[in-house]
Amino acid sequence: MLGPVLIANRGEIACRIAATCRRLGLRSIAVYSDADAGAMHVAAADAAERIGPAPPRESYLSIPAIIAAALRSGARMVHPGYGFLSENADFARACVEAGLVFIGPPEAAIRAMGGKAAAKAVAREAGVAAVPGYDGEDGSPERLAEEAGRIGYPVMIKAVAGGGGRGMRRVEAAPGFPAALAAARREATAFGDDRVLVEKFVASARHIEVQVLADAHGTVLHLGERDCSLQRRNQKLVEESPGPGIDAALRAELGRRAVALARAVGYVGAGTVEFVADATPPLDAARIWFIEMNTRLQVEHPVTEMVTGLDLVEWQLRVAAGERLPFAQEDLAPQGHAVEARLCAEDPARNFLPSPGTIAMLRLPEPGPGLRIDAGFRTGDVLTPFYDPLIAKLIAHAPSRAEALERLASALDAVVAEGIRTNAGFLARALRSEAMQAGGVDTHFLEGFRLRDAAA
Amino acid sequence: MADIAVPVEITASVWKIEATPGQAVAAGDVLMILESMKMEIPVESPRAGTVKSILVAEGDQVNEGQVVLLLDA
Numbered sequence: 001m002l003g004p005v006l007i008a009n010r011g012e013i014a015c016r017i018a019a020t021c022r023r024l025g026l027r028s029i030a031v032y033s034d035a036d037a038g039a040m041h042v043a044a045a046d047a048a049e050r051i052g053p054a055p056p057r058e059s060y061l062s063i064p065a066i067i068a069a070a071l072r073s074g075a076r077m078v079h080p081g082y083g084f085l086s087e088n089a090d091f092a093r094a095c096v097e098a099g100l101v102f103i104g105p106p107e108a109a110i111r112a113m114g115g116k117a118a119a120k121a122v123a124r125e126a127g128v129a130a131v132p133g134y135d136g137e138d139g140s141p142e143r144l145a146e147e148a149g150r151i152g153y154p155v156m157i158k159a160v161a162g163g164g165g166r167g168m169r170r171v172e173a174a175p176g177f178p179a180a181l182a183a184a185r186r187e188a189t190a191f192g193d194d195r196v197l198v199e200k201f202v203a204s205a206r207h208i209e210v211q212v213l214a215d216a217h218g219t220v221l222h223l224g225e226r227d228c229s230l231q232r233r234n235q236k237l238v239e240e241s242p243g244p245g246i247d248a249a250l251r252a253e254l255g256r257r258a259v260a261l262a263r264a265v266g267y268v269g270a271g272t273v274e275f276v277a278d279a280t281p282p283l284d285a286a287r288i289w290f291i292e293m294n295t296r297l298q299v300e301h302p303v304t305e306m307v308t309g310l311d312l313v314e315w316q317l318r319v320a321a322g323e324r325l326p327f328a329q330e331d332l333a334p335q336g337h338a339v340e341a342r343l344c345a346e347d348p349a350r351n352f353l354p355s356p357g358t359i360a361m362l363r364l365p366e367p368g369p370g371l372r373i374d375a376g377f378r379t380g381d382v383l384t385p386f387y388d389p390l391i392a393k394l395i396a397h398a399p400s401r402a403e404a405l406e407r408l409a410s411a412l413d414a415v416v417a418e419g420i421r422t423n424a425g426f427l428a429r430a431l432r433s434e435a436m437q438a439g440g441v442d443t444h445f446l447e448g449f450r451l452r453d454a455a456a
Numbered sequence: 457m458a459d460i461a462v463p464v465e466i467t468a469s470v471w472k473i474e475a476t477p478g479q480a481v482a483a484g485d486v487l488m489i490l491e492s493m494k495m496e497i498p499v500e501s502p503r504a505g506t507v508k509s510i511l512v513a514e515g516d517q518v519n520e521g522q523v524v525l526l527l528d529a
Binding site: 233345346353354355356357383385386387388389 | 466467468492494495497517
């Protein structure tokens with residue numbers, strides 16, 4: 001493999017990538033903004049390069065600053081992590097042009113899957129069903145309203161270049177369409193692209209996604225699914241694998257679709273194909289539709305690592321260095337059950353209001369058999385308003401789903417944080433709720449649970 | 457008429473100022489939108505009144521409790 005590896009990210013994912021580099025004997029180089037000079041991810045790497053002031057646009061989102069840091073440091077490979085520049089095709093190209101190996105898919109695959117409308121066109125070509133909707137060229141308010149009526153309310157308006165729940169608006173009926181469209185466009189502008197698409201809104205939905213892993217020699221495999229239905233503001237908080245109610249036959253079908261899409265865009269590396277499933281039981285392949293592909297490592301990749309025993313960052317590095325994947329699809333059946341919780345600096349009692357500040361004290365449970373902790377911050381670190389509120393991920397693995405849920409809830413019980421608010425207690429109660437124990441909750445569950453929890 | 461100070465509830469940056477001085481606002485109207493930890497947080501008018509002055513600019517950093525706007529109410 002080619003070291004050193006520049007890690008173009010921060011927080012827990014930068015620490016996690018550095019750990020794999022170390023295990024593989026690759027030198028790692030962190031980058032940091034002025035707000036992160038003393039951050040945990042800087043200490044986790046073998047060296048570090050300053051890339052600019054605290055605002056992301058001037059540091060973690062600055063392609064010139066990161067390329068310059070990579071060249072200055074002698075890096076040969078660049079790992080983008082998730083978020084920031086990880087799905088930026090221009091960044092992938094800039095790396096290649098600077099003689100660096102971008103750890104991710106080819107620029108063309110990022111572009112093909114980069115917009116939701118473009119991704120749906122790929123899906124149509126590949127024969128994979130996408131959510132019924134309109135993503136045509138005519139973006140006039142009149143045409144969009146007409147298409148919404150044809151699709152049937154409720155509908156969702158989504159920014160073509162959006163993500164992370166931003167630039168999305170649900171519309172219940174025709175009279176609300178113009179105002180929702182204006183709001184969605186306003187948020188879309190923040191992505192530098194005000195185009196939107198209109199989609200059927202599935203009233204009770206589960207978020208199910210499939211991990212794919214491909215090498216540069218034509219092998220494309222899937223590593224099973226993750227159910228990420230526990231969300232707030234369309235952002236995931238708890239993820240698990242296998243997905244409740246998903247049997248081997250359905251897994252094979254979703255895997256087939258994900259692999260077909262990855263092949264269609266010449267995918268290389270680790271990626272995730274996201275689906276929305278009608279949550280009305282039983283899960284039915286005919287009511288599961290493709291939404292988008294994330295052309296990067298996901299926050300929730302550890303649950304897949306726990307049930308497959310693979311280190312996805314290791315395989316990203318090996319694939320980027322040109323190695324072949326040495327497994328066959330039949331070697332990759334999931335073992336046991338894994339669940340992840342995102343420990344965030346936020347206050348569930350105040351509608352998940354972020355809680356930036358200095359972490360006066362942070363105690364996380366000790367990792368051990370069946371419990372993994374991916375942390376990005378320590379006692380004394382500062383959580384600034386510039387970056388996202390993720391402090392650490394706690395991941396439990398056990399032979400059964402019930403044991404994994406309880407192991408994770410117990411781990412959350414053991415979290416002690418002072419100086420900031422966290423969602424640890426809230427998530428532990430959610431994991432122990434009857435609905436979660438039963439499995440198969442939809443994407444509205446967590447918000448409803450929050451209201452009941454606040455009242456209790 | 458009395459001056460009503462409108463503080464922010466979170467450390468954030470000012471993303472977008474919606475209100476203008478002299479504007480009449482109702483309770484619950486969005487005066488400005490903050491951004492913190494990748495989330496947009498609206499600052500709503502605590503009551504009906506007229507916007508007297510705006511004490512911050514877009515892009516400014518504000519701290520929890522800081523007064524960002526004065527209202528005549």
